[in-house]
Amino acid sequence: MKLGFIGTGALTAAIVAGLKSVADNSVSVVLSPRNEEIAAGLAARYADVRIAADNQAVLDDCDTVMLAVRPQIAHEVLPALRFRSDHRVVSLIATLSVEEVAGLIGPVATVTKALPMPMIAHRQGATILFPPDPAMAAFFGRLGKAIEVTDADEFNALSVVTATYASYFKYLDTIHSWLEGHQVSGEKARDYIATLFKALANAPDRAPDAGFMHLAQEYATRGGINEQVLRELTERDMFGAFAQSLEGIYRRISKS
Ligand SMILES: NC(=O)c1ccc[n+]([C@@H]2O[C@H](COP(=O)([O-])OP(=O)(O)OC[C@H]3O[C@@H](n4cnc5c(N)ncnc54)[C@H](OP(=O)(O)O)[C@@H]3O)[C@@H](O)[C@H]2O)c1
Incomplete structure (x- = not known):
């Protein structure tokens, strides 16, 4: 070629x-x-x-x-x-x-x-x-x-999908800032977050037949801390607002 x-x-x-x-x-x-x-x-x-x-x-x-x-x-x-x-x-x-x-x-x-x-x-x-x-x-x-x-x-x-990268990093930054606010060093916080999310990113490959919600449920033990964060964010319609943004981007891309 x-x-x-x-x-x-x-x-x-x-x-x-x-x-x-x-x-x-x-x-x-x-x-x-x-x-x-x-x-x-x-x-x-x-x-x-x-x-x-x-x-x-x-x-x-x-x-x-x-x-x-x-x-x-x-x-x-x-x-x-x-x-x-x-x-x-x-x-x-x-x-x-x-x-x-x-x-x-x-x-x-x-x-x-x-x-x-x-x-x-x-x-x-x-x-x-x-x-x-x-x-x-x-x-x-x-x-x-x-x-x-x-x-x-x-x-x-x-x-x-390619419009969501910046928000992904803002999500990680929110965790990072919160940790710093609790006297965890920025470096340690970054290392821990990056390592955990890298491992999470491998989950769909390791369980190719599992939907994303299935993977979410695996971590959302009833009464546990993951379930609480997921429930609270869902109740505040954070994911609904996110889906609306995706729809807006789709309309923008389709029109151009
Ligand atoms: N970057 C991304 O993540 C990404 C992802 C998907 C699609 N795209 C698409 O890919 C395309 C390029 O994106 P990019 O990020 O690489 O943009 P970019 O960095 O701005 O590159 C565009 C290049 O075109 C050159 N150029 C300007 N006038 C020209 C001419 N008359 N003849 C030949 N070259 C000329 C520019 O040179 P000068 O610097 O000298 O002006 C510049 O190096 C865009 O249409 C974008 O929509 C980009």
């Missing part, structure tokens, strides 16, 4: 880092020259990664191209480029549909929408793909996990 990137920013850097950490990868990478500093860093760090003279030179020198610019830039830049009919195009632009991208670039072999996450740099996390694309599923599968979906609404719904 000769892989090109239009847009060399945070996400491109993460994908290239993940890709180049695979021992037997035979993918050559060609980057667009912006951002200059990130492109130069990647080309210096990894074998078989080079910087093209401009965006068109990226296209002319690759068979698979990832579109990794921000949406506003995409409208400006993509229509001016000459894509070949045999290009395999993977759009990482979260807010543009497959149809919108196809409209901006003209006829090509395939247009697939992909949503990788920055943790792809460490070959962790999952990339969702729409429509299903076995070649790109194999590519992203080696960099963590690939999940193919068969309809755009399902892609949008799964995308909502």
Whole structure:
């Protein structure tokens, strides 16, 4: 595969880092020259990664191209480029549909929408793909996990999950701040919380048939302290409010 990137920013850097950490990868990478500093860093760090003279030179020198610019830039830049009919195009632009991208670039072999996450740099996390694309599923599968979906609404719904990271860390920070308020050192508190939640994150893999509520019930012994926190938060409708936020994000993503 000769892989090109239009847009060399945070996400491109993460994908290239993940890709180049695979021992037997035979993918050559060609980057667009912006951002200059990130492109130069990647080309210096990894074998078989080079910087093209401009965006068109990226296209002319690759068979698979990832579109990794921000949406506003995409409208400006993509229509001016000459894509070949045999290009395999993977759009990482979260807010543009497959149809919108196809409209901006003209006829090509395939247009697939992909949503990788920055943790792809460490070959962790999952990339969702729409429509299903076995070649790109194999590519992203080696960099963590690939999940193919068969309809755009399902892609949008799964995308909502990625809006919850900051709240997750706020949840952990609430525990951390509370511990500090009770004279536990910040370092000790952080270590304990991070270690426990890392172990909890493994639970779904260890019990692949168990639903999340089943896992919750396993800890919520009747009359116990887990049951109390779960009940009190539920009574205050914390989870209801959270679900409403998810719905709002879904509407926002579906409209864009
Ligand atoms: N980061 C994420 O976690 C994430 C996750 C999922 C999807 N996405 C999507 O991935 C896309 C890229 O995100 P990102 O976080 O990597 O953004 P980013 O860090 O802002 O990268 C975008 C890059 O595009 C470059 N650029 C600007 N104008 C250009 C042009 N005319 N031709 C070529 N490149 C140009 C910018 O260079 P300059 O710095 O020189 O302006 C910048 O390096 C976005 O559409 C975003 O929706 C991102």
